[in-house]
Amino acid sequence: MNYNFDQIIDRSNSDSAKWIYYNDDPLPLWVADMDFRSPEPVIRALHERIEHGVFGYCMPPVELAETICQRMRDLYDWEITPGQIIYVPSIVAGFNYVCRTIGQPGDEILTLTPVYPPFLTAPRFQDRVLTTVDLTLVKQGQHIDYEIDYDLFESSITPQTRGFMFCNPHNPIGRGYSLEEQQRLAEICLRHDITICSDEIHSDLLLGDTTHIPMATLSPEIADRCVTLIAPSKTFNQPGLQCGIAIIQNDTLRRSYEKAMRGLAGHINILGYTGALAAYTQGGEWLTQLLAYLTANRDYAVQYIGDNMPTIDATYPTATYLTWLDCRNAGIEGNPHQFFLTEANVALNDGQSFGKAGKGFVRLNFGCPRSILTQALDQMRDALDKIG
């Protein structure tokens, strides 16, 4: 079937956080959900489950675990077993459990910044100490990208460092890490006996001919110290259904993780399981069409910014539906997020919430119909033109 991603769906009366959070109805290109309907088979499966009419406590469907194992085998040649899968109500909860699992209160956890804001709060919430390592910004013309400073990464490790929270593909910089980059990080983690939490929630959202390499596939030694987090939520636009997946191959690590969850992690919503199974088994056609649409939106947005906003530098994302804009040379007084909100009536994410390296930046979500993206970019361009 052909999906129409140009269709505008009114979300204003659907309790959508994206659409109701801000008062003055700005165009919302902020939080990472997309303005598209989920795949038709997901909607159908949910209808059928609702029709059943009994919503009691449930067990994880056996077929879902088998499907996830098969998916990892097909996509990455990665052999995992159903027993190595733990369901989590959300990926943010999933990495908070990791922080509780590793080390003791007061121990340190590393992350590369700028990064998805809950990476910055999770260690603190779990009585650990966060150490941030800034990625190095590289600029070519109006395009920006980031590189890892491995010396800085290694020199930030202390005897108290127990964990590394890795975001791959990385939100907000919109790209995954190559084999070589991951190998270098992995070697350092092995050398210092550091547990890795690899958040791969964006790993299906690959633009153009990009591929993804799960950190745990690098070697058995790395798999042994890895918690991998994946979900159908971003991929199939169902984050409100809340079904996340932790893959932990090391038995001791997995038992510690389960202990850290005890009494805190609620059951997965039955509709979450239903949606996940339908998405993974029948969502492929939708995903192929979605990725083509997102790739075209990415090209359009980056080209538009290049042509019409010469003072803004942008990433050229190869994964996710997020682009990261450097507004520091745009002559904006104060915070660019506030500027675009009040002067352009467009809601973006404030770069500062991604760590101090994000000051002067905003994140733009292009997972929306092209007409909404165009309108938002036009309004941003007009606001920038007014300040010269």
Ligand SMILES: Cc1ncc(COP(=O)(O)O)c(C=O)c1O
């Ligand atoms: C890297 C990353 N991890 C986790 C999440 C949130 O996942 P969940 O809604 O399952 O907590 C997001 C959402 O944007 C994200 O970008």
